[in-house]
Amino acid sequence: MVISTTIADSDQNLHSTFASRYVRTSLPRFKLPDQSIPKDAAYQIINDELMLDGNPRLNLASFVTTWMEPECDKLIMSSLNKNYVDMDEYPVTTELQNRCVNIIAHLFHAPIGEDDAAVGVGTVGSSEAIMLAGLAFKRKWQAKRKSQGKSCENPNIVTGSNVQVCWEKFARYFEVELKEVKLKEGYYVMDPEKAVEMVDENTICVATILGSTMNGEFEDVKLLNNLLMKKNEETKWETPIHVDAASGGFVAPFLYPNLEWDFRLPLVKSINVSGHKYGLVYAGVGWVVWRTKDDLPDELVFHINYLGSDQPTFTLNFSKGSSQIIAQYYQFIRLGFEGYKDIMTNCHENTMVLKEGLEKMGKFNIISKDIGVPLLAFSLKDSSKYTVFNISESLRRFGWIVPAYTMPPDAQHISVLRVVIREDFSHSLADRLIADIIKVVHELEGARFTADTSGARDGGTVEHVEHGLRPMERGIAKYLRRFIHGKKTSSVC
Structure with a gap:
Protein backbone atom coordinates (compact mmCIF):
# COMPACT_ATOMS: atom_id res chain seq x y z
CA MET A 1 0.00 0.00 0.00
CA VAL A 2 1.23 3.47 -0.86
CA ILE A 3 0.69 5.96 1.95
CA SER A 4 1.08 9.57 0.99
CA THR A 5 -0.01 13.15 1.31
CA THR A 6 -0.09 15.71 -1.45
CA ILE A 7 0.81 19.29 -0.59
CA ALA A 8 1.29 22.48 -2.55
CA ASP A 9 4.60 24.20 -1.77
CA SER A 10 3.85 27.06 -4.14
CA ASP A 11 1.02 28.44 -6.20
CA GLN A 12 2.42 26.83 -9.33
CA ASN A 13 3.45 23.25 -8.49
CA LEU A 14 2.23 20.15 -6.69
CA HIS A 15 4.62 17.83 -4.81
CA SER A 16 3.71 14.35 -3.60
CA THR A 17 5.65 12.75 -0.79
CA PHE A 18 5.29 9.31 -2.35
CA ALA A 19 6.13 10.41 -5.89
CA SER A 20 9.80 9.42 -5.71
CA ARG A 21 8.63 5.85 -6.27
CA TYR A 22 7.44 6.89 -9.72
CA VAL A 23 8.71 10.34 -10.67
CA ARG A 24 10.85 12.98 -8.95
CA THR A 25 9.63 16.11 -10.70
CA SER A 26 6.80 18.27 -9.38
CA LEU A 27 3.61 18.74 -11.35
CA PRO A 28 2.51 22.12 -12.67
CA ARG A 29 -0.86 23.25 -11.37
CA PHE A 30 -2.13 25.16 -14.36
CA LYS A 31 -0.17 23.78 -17.32
CA LEU A 32 -0.05 20.39 -18.98
CA PRO A 33 2.97 18.47 -17.64
CA ASP A 34 5.77 17.83 -20.13
CA GLN A 35 5.78 14.08 -19.56
CA SER A 36 3.41 11.29 -18.60
CA ILE A 37 3.37 9.83 -15.11
CA PRO A 38 2.34 6.33 -13.99
CA LYS A 39 -1.38 5.77 -13.56
CA ASP A 40 -0.87 4.86 -9.89
CA ALA A 41 0.78 8.21 -9.22
CA ALA A 42 -1.91 10.17 -11.09
CA TYR A 43 -4.61 8.36 -9.13
CA GLN A 44 -2.92 8.90 -5.78
CA ILE A 45 -2.27 12.60 -6.37
CA ILE A 46 -5.92 13.29 -7.19
CA ASN A 47 -7.27 10.95 -4.51
CA ASP A 48 -5.19 12.67 -1.84
CA GLU A 49 -6.44 16.10 -2.80
CA LEU A 50 -10.05 14.91 -2.85
CA MET A 51 -9.72 13.80 0.78
CA LEU A 52 -10.01 17.47 1.69
CA ASP A 53 -13.55 17.63 0.24
CA GLY A 54 -16.47 17.35 2.63
CA ASN A 55 -18.31 14.09 3.22
CA PRO A 56 -21.29 14.10 0.79
CA ARG A 57 -23.58 12.34 3.27
CA LEU A 58 -22.91 15.05 5.87
CA ASN A 59 -23.53 17.80 3.33
CA LEU A 60 -26.89 18.98 4.61
CA ALA A 61 -26.81 22.00 2.33
CA SER A 62 -27.61 20.00 -0.77
CA PHE A 63 -30.84 18.50 -2.07
CA VAL A 64 -28.81 16.33 -4.45
CA THR A 65 -28.82 12.57 -3.96
CA THR A 66 -25.62 11.19 -2.40
CA TRP A 67 -26.42 7.46 -2.17
CA MET A 68 -27.79 4.84 -4.54
CA GLU A 69 -27.95 1.07 -4.41
CA PRO A 70 -24.90 -0.90 -5.66
CA GLU A 71 -26.95 -2.42 -8.48
CA CYS A 72 -27.72 1.06 -9.81
CA ASP A 73 -24.08 2.07 -9.41
CA LYS A 74 -23.22 -0.86 -11.69
CA LEU A 75 -25.71 0.30 -14.32
CA ILE A 76 -24.26 3.80 -14.16
CA MET A 77 -20.67 2.57 -14.56
CA SER A 78 -21.60 0.30 -17.48
CA SER A 79 -23.22 3.18 -19.37
CA LEU A 80 -20.69 5.97 -18.75
CA ASN A 81 -19.42 5.67 -22.31
CA LYS A 82 -22.86 6.08 -23.91
CA ASN A 83 -23.67 9.47 -25.42
CA TYR A 84 -27.38 9.95 -24.92
CA VAL A 85 -27.79 12.05 -28.09
CA ASP A 86 -26.82 9.07 -30.27
CA MET A 87 -30.40 7.87 -30.39
CA ASP A 88 -29.95 5.68 -33.45
CA GLU A 89 -26.98 3.90 -31.88
CA TYR A 90 -28.55 3.57 -28.42
CA PRO A 91 -32.28 3.16 -29.09
CA VAL A 92 -32.96 1.39 -25.80
CA THR A 93 -31.60 4.36 -23.84
CA THR A 94 -33.91 6.63 -25.82
CA GLU A 95 -36.80 4.32 -25.04
CA LEU A 96 -35.99 4.45 -21.32
CA GLN A 97 -35.99 8.23 -21.42
CA ASN A 98 -39.41 8.22 -23.11
CA ARG A 99 -40.73 5.85 -20.47
CA CYS A 100 -39.47 8.17 -17.73
CA VAL A 101 -41.17 11.16 -19.35
CA ASN A 102 -44.47 9.27 -19.50
CA ILE A 103 -44.16 8.01 -15.91
CA ILE A 104 -43.59 11.58 -14.68
CA ALA A 105 -46.41 13.00 -16.82
CA HIS A 106 -48.87 10.47 -15.41
CA LEU A 107 -47.59 11.11 -11.89
CA PHE A 108 -48.37 14.80 -12.43
CA HIS A 109 -51.83 14.03 -13.86
CA ALA A 110 -51.16 15.19 -17.43
CA PRO A 111 -54.33 14.88 -19.55
CA ILE A 112 -53.05 12.13 -21.84
CA GLY A 113 -54.76 8.95 -22.92
CA GLU A 114 -53.42 5.47 -22.33
CA ASP A 115 -52.14 5.23 -25.90
CA ASP A 116 -50.89 8.82 -26.17
CA ALA A 117 -47.27 9.86 -25.67
CA ALA A 118 -46.43 12.47 -23.06
CA VAL A 119 -44.56 15.62 -24.10
CA GLY A 120 -41.31 16.16 -22.25
CA VAL A 121 -37.58 15.69 -22.20
CA GLY A 122 -34.72 14.73 -19.92
CA THR A 123 -32.29 17.51 -19.08
CA VAL A 124 -29.01 17.94 -17.24
CA GLY A 125 -30.96 19.36 -14.30
CA SER A 126 -33.85 21.63 -13.42
CA SER A 127 -31.89 24.69 -14.53
CA GLU A 128 -31.89 23.50 -18.14
CA ALA A 129 -35.50 22.38 -17.77
CA ILE A 130 -36.51 25.87 -16.64
CA MET A 131 -34.68 27.44 -19.55
CA LEU A 132 -36.61 25.23 -21.98
CA ALA A 133 -39.97 25.88 -20.33
CA GLY A 134 -39.29 29.62 -20.29
CA LEU A 135 -38.38 29.61 -23.98
CA ALA A 136 -41.61 27.78 -24.82
CA PHE A 137 -43.65 30.39 -22.93
CA LYS A 138 -41.80 33.25 -24.60
CA ARG A 139 -42.32 31.85 -28.10
CA LYS A 140 -46.01 31.13 -27.46
CA TRP A 141 -46.50 34.69 -26.19
CA GLN A 142 -44.60 36.17 -29.14
CA ALA A 143 -46.64 34.18 -31.66
CA LYS A 144 -49.91 35.30 -30.11
CA ARG A 145 -48.80 38.95 -29.99
CA LYS A 146 -47.74 38.87 -33.64
CA SER A 147 -51.06 37.34 -34.67
CA GLN A 148 -52.78 40.24 -32.91
CA GLY A 149 -50.50 42.80 -34.53
CA LYS A 150 -49.10 43.84 -31.14
CA SER A 151 -45.56 44.57 -29.97
CA CYS A 152 -43.38 41.72 -28.75
CA GLU A 153 -41.17 44.04 -26.70
CA ASN A 154 -40.60 43.71 -22.95
CA PRO A 155 -41.87 40.22 -22.03
CA ASN A 156 -41.89 39.45 -18.31
CA ILE A 157 -42.28 36.61 -15.84
CA VAL A 158 -43.94 37.09 -12.45
CA THR A 159 -42.49 35.09 -9.58
CA GLY A 160 -41.44 35.37 -5.95
CA SER A 161 -38.08 36.75 -4.85
CA ASN A 162 -37.41 33.31 -3.32
CA VAL A 163 -36.84 31.70 -6.74
CA GLN A 164 -33.66 29.78 -7.45
CA VAL A 165 -30.96 31.70 -9.33
CA CYS A 166 -31.64 29.77 -12.57
CA TRP A 167 -34.75 31.92 -13.04
CA GLU A 168 -32.61 35.03 -12.87
CA LYS A 169 -30.26 33.45 -15.39
CA PHE A 170 -33.12 32.73 -17.77
CA ALA A 171 -34.39 36.29 -17.48
CA ARG A 172 -30.98 37.79 -18.16
CA TYR A 173 -29.86 35.38 -20.88
CA PHE A 174 -33.13 35.47 -22.84
CA GLU A 175 -34.07 39.11 -22.24
CA VAL A 176 -37.16 38.64 -20.11
CA GLU A 177 -37.95 40.94 -17.20
CA LEU A 178 -38.28 39.17 -13.86
CA LYS A 179 -41.03 40.79 -11.78
CA GLU A 180 -40.57 39.55 -8.24
CA VAL A 181 -43.08 39.51 -5.42
CA LYS A 182 -41.13 40.50 -2.31
CA LEU A 183 -41.24 38.40 0.84
CA LYS A 184 -41.91 39.58 4.37
CA GLU A 185 -41.10 38.35 7.84
CA GLY A 186 -43.21 35.33 8.65
CA TYR A 187 -44.27 34.79 5.00
CA TYR A 188 -41.39 33.38 2.99
CA VAL A 189 -43.10 32.34 -0.26
CA MET A 190 -44.79 34.16 -3.10
CA ASP A 191 -48.15 35.72 -2.24
CA PRO A 192 -50.55 34.60 -5.02
CA GLU A 193 -52.70 37.72 -4.73
CA LYS A 194 -49.73 40.05 -5.13
CA ALA A 195 -48.42 37.94 -8.00
CA VAL A 196 -51.69 38.19 -9.94
CA GLU A 197 -51.75 41.95 -9.35
CA MET A 198 -48.34 42.20 -11.09
CA VAL A 199 -49.51 40.29 -14.19
CA ASP A 200 -49.93 42.41 -17.32
CA GLU A 201 -50.36 41.77 -21.05
CA ASN A 202 -46.60 41.19 -21.41
CA THR A 203 -46.47 38.42 -18.79
CA ILE A 204 -45.47 35.18 -20.51
CA CYS A 205 -46.17 33.09 -17.38
CA VAL A 206 -46.35 33.12 -13.61
CA ALA A 207 -43.72 30.83 -12.10
CA THR A 208 -44.57 29.26 -8.76
CA ILE A 209 -42.43 26.98 -6.60
CA LEU A 210 -43.38 23.63 -5.14
CA GLY A 211 -40.75 23.50 -2.41
CA SER A 212 -38.90 26.76 -1.86
CA THR A 213 -35.16 26.32 -1.42
CA MET A 214 -35.36 28.86 1.42
CA ASN A 215 -37.65 26.98 3.79
CA GLY A 216 -39.07 24.03 1.84
CA GLU A 217 -42.60 25.42 1.78
CA PHE A 218 -45.03 24.69 -1.06
CA GLU A 219 -46.55 27.76 -2.66
CA ASP A 220 -50.33 27.77 -3.06
CA VAL A 221 -50.60 26.80 -6.72
CA LYS A 222 -54.34 26.16 -6.55
CA LEU A 223 -55.10 29.62 -5.18
CA LEU A 224 -52.82 31.15 -7.81
CA ASN A 225 -54.63 29.20 -10.54
CA ASN A 226 -58.06 30.36 -9.33
CA LEU A 227 -57.06 34.01 -9.02
CA LEU A 228 -55.34 33.99 -12.40
CA MET A 229 -58.31 32.33 -14.11
CA LYS A 230 -60.50 35.15 -12.85
CA LYS A 231 -58.08 37.78 -14.14
CA ASN A 232 -57.71 36.02 -17.48
CA GLU A 233 -61.48 35.97 -17.84
CA GLU A 234 -61.61 39.71 -17.23
CA THR A 235 -58.65 40.66 -19.48
CA LYS A 236 -58.66 37.85 -22.11
CA TRP A 237 -54.86 37.50 -21.65
CA GLU A 238 -54.67 33.69 -21.09
CA THR A 239 -51.61 34.01 -18.83
CA PRO A 240 -50.35 30.47 -17.98
CA ILE A 241 -48.56 28.97 -14.97
CA HIS A 242 -45.29 27.09 -14.76
CA VAL A 243 -44.59 25.03 -11.64
CA ASP A 244 -40.96 24.80 -10.56
CA ALA A 245 -41.21 21.46 -8.76
CA ALA A 246 -37.46 20.85 -8.71
CA SER A 247 -37.54 19.91 -5.02
CA GLY A 248 -41.17 19.00 -4.38
CA GLY A 249 -42.20 17.20 -7.55
CA PHE A 250 -41.12 13.81 -6.22
CA VAL A 251 -42.40 14.57 -2.71
CA ALA A 252 -45.95 15.88 -3.07
CA PRO A 253 -47.43 12.94 -5.05
CA PHE A 254 -46.37 10.53 -2.30
CA LEU A 255 -46.86 12.53 0.91
CA TYR A 256 -49.74 14.80 -0.15
CA PRO A 257 -51.59 13.01 -2.97
CA ASN A 258 -54.73 15.15 -2.59
CA LEU A 259 -52.86 18.43 -2.87
CA GLU A 260 -53.78 20.06 -6.22
CA TRP A 261 -50.69 21.71 -7.68
CA ASP A 262 -50.05 19.97 -11.00
CA PHE A 263 -51.86 19.43 -14.33
CA ARG A 264 -55.12 18.96 -12.47
CA LEU A 265 -55.16 22.77 -12.50
CA PRO A 266 -56.05 24.05 -16.01
CA LEU A 267 -53.55 26.94 -16.16
CA VAL A 268 -50.53 24.77 -15.33
CA LYS A 269 -48.90 24.26 -18.73
CA SER A 270 -45.46 22.90 -17.79
CA ILE A 271 -43.66 21.44 -14.79
CA ASN A 272 -39.97 20.83 -14.13
CA VAL A 273 -38.59 18.39 -11.58
CA SER A 274 -35.09 17.34 -10.54
CA GLY A 275 -34.39 13.64 -10.83
CA HIS A 276 -31.20 14.17 -8.87
CA LYS A 277 -33.04 15.54 -5.83
CA TYR A 278 -35.95 13.56 -4.45
CA GLY A 279 -36.04 11.60 -7.70
CA LEU A 280 -33.19 9.78 -5.91
CA VAL A 281 -30.59 9.86 -8.71
CA TYR A 282 -27.04 11.19 -8.60
CA ALA A 283 -26.45 14.62 -10.18
CA GLY A 284 -27.30 15.60 -12.85
CA VAL A 285 -30.65 14.81 -14.37
CA GLY A 286 -33.81 16.87 -14.57
CA TRP A 287 -37.10 16.65 -16.40
CA VAL A 288 -39.58 19.04 -17.95
CA VAL A 289 -43.04 17.96 -19.08
CA TRP A 290 -45.74 19.93 -20.88
CA ARG A 291 -49.46 19.62 -20.45
CA THR A 292 -50.10 18.90 -24.15
CA LYS A 293 -48.23 18.97 -27.44
CA ASP A 294 -49.74 22.39 -28.19
CA ASP A 295 -47.88 23.91 -25.24
CA LEU A 296 -44.48 23.23 -26.84
CA PRO A 297 -44.02 25.25 -30.05
CA ASP A 298 -42.88 23.11 -32.99
CA GLU A 299 -40.32 25.73 -33.99
CA LEU A 300 -38.26 24.93 -30.90
CA VAL A 301 -37.90 21.25 -31.81
CA PHE A 302 -34.91 20.45 -34.06
CA HIS A 303 -34.64 17.42 -36.32
CA ILE A 304 -31.18 16.06 -37.10
CA ASN A 305 -30.12 12.96 -39.04
CA TYR A 306 -26.32 13.05 -39.21
CA LEU A 307 -26.05 10.57 -36.32
CA GLY A 308 -28.36 8.09 -38.05
CA SER A 309 -32.13 8.29 -38.17
CA ASP A 310 -34.25 11.40 -37.76
CA GLN A 311 -33.83 12.64 -34.21
CA PRO A 312 -36.06 15.36 -32.74
CA THR A 313 -34.28 17.29 -30.01
CA PHE A 314 -35.17 20.19 -27.73
CA THR A 315 -32.31 20.79 -25.35
CA LEU A 316 -29.75 23.49 -24.65
CA ASN A 317 -27.05 20.82 -24.47
CA PHE A 318 -26.23 18.30 -27.15
CA SER A 319 -23.93 15.51 -26.01
CA LYS A 320 -24.59 14.21 -22.51
CA GLY A 321 -24.24 10.98 -20.60
CA SER A 322 -26.90 8.29 -20.52
CA SER A 323 -26.11 7.10 -17.01
CA GLN A 324 -28.46 9.30 -15.02
CA ILE A 325 -31.41 8.63 -17.31
CA ILE A 326 -30.85 4.88 -16.93
CA ALA A 327 -30.51 5.35 -13.16
CA GLN A 328 -33.81 7.26 -13.07
CA TYR A 329 -35.62 4.42 -14.81
CA TYR A 330 -34.01 1.95 -12.38
CA GLN A 331 -35.41 3.90 -9.44
CA PHE A 332 -38.88 4.06 -10.98
CA ILE A 333 -39.19 0.32 -11.56
CA ARG A 334 -37.20 -0.66 -8.46
CA LEU A 335 -39.19 1.44 -5.98
CA GLY A 336 -42.57 1.95 -7.59
CA PHE A 337 -45.14 4.18 -5.93
CA GLU A 338 -44.94 2.27 -2.65
CA GLY A 339 -41.15 2.55 -2.44
CA TYR A 340 -41.07 6.28 -3.10
CA LYS A 341 -43.85 6.81 -0.56
CA ASP A 342 -41.93 4.85 2.10
CA ILE A 343 -38.74 6.84 1.50
CA MET A 344 -40.49 10.22 1.54
CA THR A 345 -42.40 9.24 4.70
CA ASN A 346 -39.14 8.25 6.36
CA CYS A 347 -37.53 11.56 5.35
CA HIS A 348 -40.50 13.45 6.80
CA GLU A 349 -40.32 11.50 10.07
CA ASN A 350 -36.59 12.22 10.43
CA THR A 351 -37.33 15.89 9.81
CA MET A 352 -39.79 15.80 12.70
CA VAL A 353 -37.15 14.17 14.93
CA LEU A 354 -34.76 17.01 14.20
CA LYS A 355 -37.49 19.60 14.67
CA GLU A 356 -38.48 18.23 18.08
CA GLY A 357 -34.86 18.17 19.21
CA LEU A 358 -34.30 21.80 18.22
CA GLU A 359 -37.56 22.93 19.81
CA LYS A 360 -36.53 21.34 23.13
CA MET A 361 -33.40 23.50 23.13
CA GLY A 362 -35.54 26.63 23.20
CA LYS A 363 -32.99 28.60 21.19
CA PHE A 364 -34.52 28.53 17.73
CA ASN A 365 -37.58 29.60 15.77
CA ILE A 366 -38.67 26.98 13.23
CA ILE A 367 -39.66 28.72 10.00
CA SER A 368 -40.30 25.62 7.90
CA LYS A 369 -43.80 24.29 7.40
CA ASP A 370 -44.87 20.73 8.15
CA ILE A 371 -46.27 20.48 4.61
CA GLY A 372 -43.37 20.85 2.22
CA VAL A 373 -40.14 19.15 1.25
CA PRO A 374 -38.26 17.32 4.02
CA LEU A 375 -36.06 20.10 5.33
CA LEU A 376 -35.78 22.22 8.41
CA ALA A 377 -35.04 25.94 8.32
CA PHE A 378 -34.60 27.67 11.66
CA SER A 379 -33.41 31.00 13.02
CA LEU A 380 -32.03 32.09 16.38
CA LYS A 381 -34.42 33.67 18.86
CA ASP A 382 -31.52 35.79 20.16
CA SER A 383 -28.63 36.74 17.85
CA SER A 384 -27.01 39.26 20.19
CA LYS A 385 -24.25 36.91 21.41
CA TYR A 386 -23.68 34.77 18.32
CA THR A 387 -25.29 34.23 14.92
CA VAL A 388 -26.40 31.36 12.73
CA PHE A 389 -23.23 31.94 10.74
CA ASN A 390 -21.15 31.21 13.86
CA ILE A 391 -23.13 28.00 14.39
CA SER A 392 -22.66 26.95 10.76
CA GLU A 393 -18.91 27.51 10.94
CA SER A 394 -18.56 25.67 14.27
CA LEU A 395 -20.49 22.63 13.02
CA ARG A 396 -17.90 22.09 10.29
CA ARG A 397 -15.39 20.72 12.77
CA PHE A 398 -17.78 17.81 13.37
CA GLY A 399 -18.01 17.24 9.61
CA TRP A 400 -21.48 18.78 9.18
CA ILE A 401 -22.08 21.18 6.31
CA VAL A 402 -25.11 23.23 7.35
CA PRO A 403 -25.62 26.44 5.36
CA ALA A 404 -26.50 29.77 6.92
CA TYR A 405 -27.97 32.53 4.79
CA THR A 406 -30.18 35.58 4.77
CA MET A 407 -33.67 35.48 3.31
CA PRO A 408 -34.47 37.32 0.04
CA PRO A 409 -35.95 40.86 -0.08
CA ASP A 410 -37.89 42.13 1.85
CA ALA A 411 -37.06 39.63 4.58
CA GLN A 412 -33.27 39.88 4.29
CA HIS A 413 -32.94 40.85 7.95
CA ILE A 414 -33.85 37.23 8.80
CA SER A 415 -30.89 34.81 8.89
CA VAL A 416 -31.47 31.08 9.01
CA LEU A 417 -29.81 27.68 9.09
CA ARG A 418 -31.18 24.98 6.79
CA VAL A 419 -30.90 21.21 7.01
CA VAL A 420 -32.03 19.14 4.02
CA ILE A 421 -33.18 15.64 4.95
CA ARG A 422 -32.31 13.11 2.25
CA GLU A 423 -32.83 9.37 2.06
CA ASP A 424 -29.41 8.65 3.59
CA PHE A 425 -29.97 10.95 6.60
CA SER A 426 -31.05 8.51 9.29
CA HIS A 427 -32.73 8.88 12.68
CA SER A 428 -29.37 8.28 14.37
CA LEU A 429 -27.71 11.00 12.29
CA ALA A 430 -30.51 13.37 13.30
CA ASP A 431 -29.80 12.58 16.97
CA ARG A 432 -26.08 13.11 16.37
CA LEU A 433 -26.68 16.46 14.68
CA ILE A 434 -28.87 17.63 17.55
CA ALA A 435 -26.16 16.67 20.05
CA ASP A 436 -23.51 18.54 18.05
CA ILE A 437 -25.70 21.63 17.77
CA ILE A 438 -26.15 21.56 21.54
CA LYS A 439 -22.38 21.40 21.98
CA VAL A 440 -21.81 24.28 19.60
CA VAL A 441 -24.43 26.48 21.21
CA HIS A 442 -23.04 25.64 24.67
CA GLU A 443 -19.57 26.69 23.54
CA LEU A 444 -20.72 29.86 21.83
CA GLU A 445 -22.55 30.89 24.96
CA GLY A 446 -19.28 30.97 26.88
CA ALA A 447 -18.67 27.45 28.18
CA ARG A 448 -15.95 26.64 25.69
CA PHE A 449 -12.48 26.35 27.19
CA THR A 450 -10.10 29.21 26.38
CA ALA A 451 -6.46 29.68 27.22
CA ASP A 452 -7.22 32.74 29.35
Missing part, protein backbone atom coordinates in the same frame (compact mmCIF):
# COMPACT_ATOMS: atom_id res chain seq x y z
CA THR A 453 -4.71 31.93 32.08
CA SER A 454 -5.32 35.16 33.96
CA GLY A 455 -8.94 34.20 34.45
CA ALA A 456 -7.88 30.75 35.58
CA ARG A 457 -5.49 32.19 38.16
CA ASP A 458 -8.18 34.49 39.52
CA GLY A 459 -11.13 32.18 39.71
CA GLY A 460 -10.35 28.67 38.55
CA THR A 461 -12.09 29.26 35.20
CA VAL A 462 -10.34 26.32 33.56
CA GLU A 463 -11.92 23.78 35.87
CA HIS A 464 -15.33 25.45 35.46
CA VAL A 465 -15.43 25.18 31.68
CA GLU A 466 -14.05 21.66 31.30
CA HIS A 467 -17.53 20.16 31.61
CA GLY A 468 -18.94 19.20 28.22
CA LEU A 469 -15.67 19.39 26.27
CA ARG A 470 -14.44 16.65 23.98
CA PRO A 471 -11.76 14.23 25.33
CA MET A 472 -8.85 15.99 23.60
CA GLU A 473 -10.04 19.38 24.84
CA ARG A 474 -10.36 18.05 28.38
CA GLY A 475 -6.83 16.71 28.13
CA ILE A 476 -5.50 20.10 27.08
CA ALA A 477 -7.47 21.76 29.88
CA LYS A 478 -6.01 19.31 32.41
CA TYR A 479 -2.49 19.98 31.17
CA LEU A 480 -2.89 23.74 31.38
CA ARG A 481 -4.49 23.52 34.82
CA ARG A 482 -1.49 21.61 36.12
CA PHE A 483 0.83 24.09 34.46
CA ILE A 484 -1.05 27.02 35.99
CA HIS A 485 -0.89 25.50 39.49
CA GLY A 486 2.78 24.61 39.14
CA LYS A 487 2.47 20.87 38.69
CA LYS A 488 4.64 18.96 36.26
CA THR A 489 3.12 16.74 33.64
CA SER A 490 4.44 14.75 30.73
CA SER A 491 1.24 14.29 28.79
CA VAL A 492 -1.60 16.37 27.45
CA CYS A 493 -4.02 13.45 27.23
